[in-house]
Amino acid sequence: MKTRLLFSLAVLLPVLIYGQYEAAETITVSTKQNEDIYLAGESINVNAMVNGDVVVAGGEIVIRDTIAQDLVVAGGDIVVRGIVKDDIRAAGGTLTISEDVGDDVIVFGGKVSITEEAKIQGNLVNFSGEVDIEGEVVGMIKASGGKIRISGPVGEGVELYGGDIKVDGEIRGNSKIVAEELELGENARFFGDVEYWTEEGEIDFKNSLVSSTASFNPDLMKEQDEFPWKMFGVATLGFWIFYVLSAFLILLLLNWVFKKLFANAIKSLDEEFWKGLGYGLIYLLGIPILIALTFVIIIGIPIGLFVLVLFLFSLVFGHLVAASLFTHYWNHRVQANWGFWRLVFLALGIAILFRLLTLIPFLGVLISIVLLAVSYGAIILTIFPKKANITAVH
Structure with a gap:
C-alpha cells in the first residue's frame, strides 16, 4: 500500500485494513504476524516478521525483523534493525536506521542516524536537529537541521538547509545547499550542478566537481533567514503527528475496554x-x-x-x-x-x-x-x- 502524505497516513491508514492492536507497558512481538498491527507502550520490541503495516507509539522502540509494508512510528528512542519493504514515517527523539528500506523515509527527530548498512530505495526527507547519513539513498535527500552530515552515495541530488553541513560522499543529480557553514570532505563528489549559499561567501570546491559547476547564489540567503520559521512549523507538525498516532492507539484501547x-x-x-x-x-x-x-x-x-x-x-x-x-x-x-x-x-x-x-x-x-x-x-x-x-x- 503506497502512502505519500505523512499526516494523511497517520490519520487514515488504520481504517483501511482491520488489524491487531495492543497497549501495555512492555510489548514484544515474537511470532509472525499476517496482518497490520498497532502497538502502544513504554517499551516495544518487534522481533518477528509482520506481513502488513506496523503503527507504533512508545518510549523505546526496536524493530528487529522484516516489515512487509509501512512502518509508522512515534517514540523517544527508535531503532530499526529489520528490513522495511515500503515507507518509513517516524517522529521521535532519536532514530537509527541500519537496514534496507524499500521506498521513502520521512523523519522528524532530535537526532537521526542512517548507518552504513542501510540503503533507502526511495527519497529521504529529514527534519531534525542533527542527522548523519552514512548509508546509500537511491532517490534524493531533502534535509533541514542544525547539523547535517552526508558520507553515503545519493542518487538524485540533495536540498540541504542547515547550520553546519558537511558533504563527504558522491552526489548524483543537481544540488541546492543553504548553510551557515559548508564543509567538503576528501570523498565529496558532485556529478550535477550545485547552487549554494553560505555565510562565509564563496568556497573552493577543489576537485569535488565532476563534469559539473558550482554557483554562489546570494538570493538563497532569504531561504536561510526563513529557516527558523520553517523549523518551527516542522516541529509543530512533528508534535501533531506524534499526538495523532498516540491518541489513535489510546482511543482504540478506551473504546475496546x-x-x-x-x-x-x-x-x-x-x-x-x-x-x-x-x-x-x-x-x-x-x-x-x-x-x-x-x-x-x-x-x-x-x-x-x-x-x-x-x-x-x-x-x-x-x-x-x-x-x-x-x-x-x-x-x-x-x-x-x-x-x-x-x-x-x-x-x-x-x-x-x-x-x-x-x-x-x-x-x-x-x-x-x-x-x-x-x-x-x-x-x-x-x-x-x-x-x-x-x-x-x-
Missing part, C-alpha cells in the same frame, strides 16, 4: 447533566485535597501515591475520554448505530478539535475543566448509580 461504560454513561448527559457536572467538579477539586490528606498520614502515603497516579492519568487522557463519550452520545442522539472503527475515528477527530480548543489562552483552561467535569461526572453517575427508593409497606 470501556465501550459499554461509555454507552451507559451517555444517559446521564441527557437525564442528569447538571448533577454530573457537579460531581465532575467535585472529582477535579476534591481528589487533590484527598491526596494531600493521605500524605499527611504516614500510612496513607502509598494509597495517596496510587490515587495520584490514577488522577494524573485521568487528567492527561481526559480529553480522549471526553471525545469518546461525546462520540457515543452523538451516535445515540442520531440513532446511527455506528460500528467500532467509525466510533474510534470520529472520536479521534473530536479529540483533535478538543485539543485545539484547549490551546486557546485562558479560555482553553475553562474548556478543559468543563469537558473533564462533564465526562467524569457522567461516568461517576454510571458507576455509582442512585439507589432505588424503597417504600415501606405497612
Whole structure:
C-alpha cells in the first residue's frame, strides 16, 4: 500500500485494513504476524516478521525483523534493525536506521542516524536537529537541521538547509545547499550542478566537481533567514503527528475496554447533566485535597501515591475520554448505530478539535475543566448509580 502524505497516513491508514492492536507497558512481538498491527507502550520490541503495516507509539522502540509494508512510528528512542519493504514515517527523539528500506523515509527527530548498512530505495526527507547519513539513498535527500552530515552515495541530488553541513560522499543529480557553514570532505563528489549559499561567501570546491559547476547564489540567503520559521512549523507538525498516532492507539484501547461504560454513561448527559457536572467538579477539586490528606498520614502515603497516579492519568487522557463519550452520545442522539472503527475515528477527530480548543489562552483552561467535569461526572453517575427508593409497606 503506497502512502505519500505523512499526516494523511497517520490519520487514515488504520481504517483501511482491520488489524491487531495492543497497549501495555512492555510489548514484544515474537511470532509472525499476517496482518497490520498497532502497538502502544513504554517499551516495544518487534522481533518477528509482520506481513502488513506496523503503527507504533512508545518510549523505546526496536524493530528487529522484516516489515512487509509501512512502518509508522512515534517514540523517544527508535531503532530499526529489520528490513522495511515500503515507507518509513517516524517522529521521535532519536532514530537509527541500519537496514534496507524499500521506498521513502520521512523523519522528524532530535537526532537521526542512517548507518552504513542501510540503503533507502526511495527519497529521504529529514527534519531534525542533527542527522548523519552514512548509508546509500537511491532517490534524493531533502534535509533541514542544525547539523547535517552526508558520507553515503545519493542518487538524485540533495536540498540541504542547515547550520553546519558537511558533504563527504558522491552526489548524483543537481544540488541546492543553504548553510551557515559548508564543509567538503576528501570523498565529496558532485556529478550535477550545485547552487549554494553560505555565510562565509564563496568556497573552493577543489576537485569535488565532476563534469559539473558550482554557483554562489546570494538570493538563497532569504531561504536561510526563513529557516527558523520553517523549523518551527516542522516541529509543530512533528508534535501533531506524534499526538495523532498516540491518541489513535489510546482511543482504540478506551473504546475496546470501556465501550459499554461509555454507552451507559451517555444517559446521564441527557437525564442528569447538571448533577454530573457537579460531581465532575467535585472529582477535579476534591481528589487533590484527598491526596494531600493521605500524605499527611504516614500510612496513607502509598494509597495517596496510587490515587495520584490514577488522577494524573485521568487528567492527561481526559480529553480522549471526553471525545469518546461525546462520540457515543452523538451516535445515540442520531440513532446511527455506528460500528467500532467509525466510533474510534470520529472520536479521534473530536479529540483533535478538543485539543485545539484547549490551546486557546485562558479560555482553553475553562474548556478543559468543563469537558473533564462533564465526562467524569457522567461516568461517576454510571458507576455509582442512585439507589432505588424503597417504600415501606405497612
